[in-house]
Amino acid sequence: MGQKVQRSLLILPAHVKRFVEKAHLRGADAVVLDLEDSVPAAQKQEARGFVKEAVGLAGRGGADVLVRVNNDPSLLQRDLAAAVWPGVHGIFVPMVESAGDVEKMERAVEKLEKDRDMAVGNMRFSLHVESPVGILNIREIAYASERTESMSLGVDDYCLEMGLEETGDGSELCLPLSLIVIACRARKIQPLGLLASVAEYSDLTAFERAARRGRELGSTGALCIHPDQVPVLNRVFSPTEAEVDHARRVVRVFEEGLKAGRAAVSLNGRMVDTPIYKRARALLDHANAIADKEKQKAQALALLEVS
Numbered sequence: 438m439g440q441k442v443q444r445s446l447l448i449l450p451a452h453v454k455r456f457v458e459k460a461h462l463r464g465a466d467a468v469v470l471d472l473e474d475s476v477p478a479a480q481k482q483e484a485r486g487f488v489k490e491a492v493g494l495a496g497r498g499g500a501d502v503l504v505r506v507n508n509d510p511s512l513l514q515r516d517l518a519a520a521v522w523p524g525v526h527g528i529f530v531p532m533v534e535s536a537g538d539v540e541k542m543e544r545a546v547e548k549l550e551k552d553r554d555m556a557v558g559n560m561r562f563s564l565h566v567e568s569p570v571g572i573l574n575i576r577e578i579a580y581a582s583e584r585t586e587s588m589s590l591g592v593d594d595y596c597l598e599m600g601l602e603e604t605g606d607g608s609e610l611c612l613p614l615s616l617i618v619i620a621c622r623a624r625k626i627q628p629l630g631l632l633a634s635v636a637e638y639s640d641l642t643a644f645e646r647a648a649r650r651g652r653e654l655g656s657t658g659a660l661c662i663h664p665d666q667v668p669v670l671n672r673v674f675s676p677t678e679a680e681v682d683h684a685r686r687v688v689r690v691f692e693e694g695l696k697a698g699r700a701a702v703s704l705n706g707r708m709v710d711t712p713i714y715k716r717a718r719a720l721l722d723h724a725n726a727i728a729d730k731e732k733q734k735a736q737a738l739a740l741l742e743v744s
Contacts, residue, residue, distance in 0.1 A: 442658075442727050444466050444658040445661060445671050448660055457487075457495055461494065461495060461499075464667050464668060467500050467526070470488060470502065472504060473505050481516075497741055502524065502525055503529045503563055504527075505528075508538065518549065521549040521555070521560060527563055528560060532591075534578075535570075535577065535578065536578055539564065539578060542562065543582045563586065564588045566588060566591065568595060568598050576623075579620040586627060587621070588629065589617070593634050593636065607631075611654065618656060622655065629659050631651035644666055659674070676727075683717075
């Protein structure tokens, strides 16, 4: 399986058909159909009933489609019954506080897969940690299931439980996001997040600044709630042409050095040794994976135009 690319995960209320019908045109790497916060209690059943159709609509542009469920015992089983179907890439799980939360989710999803004659284990998990308890248990959460492919920080709920006000520079989020990144890197899954709430979607300059700071901490993508935020995330979480060009030169000079019997060489007055070479190779691999993802999305849209 190739490297997973989810620079942008666009969250849409699953019951608002006009949003879902346009989701494939937004350019997001993933679309998250929401059954949780953006759906009023009175409309949750309506939203569940629309999920199967919405998956096909939202995924027409080549995006991965996930469903965000309510991690509430009174709602969860009905949400999962509406969400676990062929075509759904994964379950977005909010309010994760322990490994036990993930293990219970896995058992429930596996039962539905078996009952519906689906391949067991293909449904992925994207885990959203939103509390101090979750942050303290982050290592155990990361290792709780082989299904987990990403983890992210729920900024607004985390700040609420911590009694924090947003500072504007995201300094209050550096520690929890860093802990998520460390756990994800150790587990070899994707860390998602930026140093701000995604709720302020009108100031794209501030949003881009927060995304860049998230990338600097090690995030590979982030959630968003408005289509205008998608191209910002796709740009920020992609290496620039200059970065790709530099990585190619690093790889070339290092490999030339190896042929000459040297494992440390110089490029533009700076030493290039094995860790720097490996980092350059990883950047090139990521750039290639992004190119493949963009090609996949373009091909999906092209097929729609001729159909």
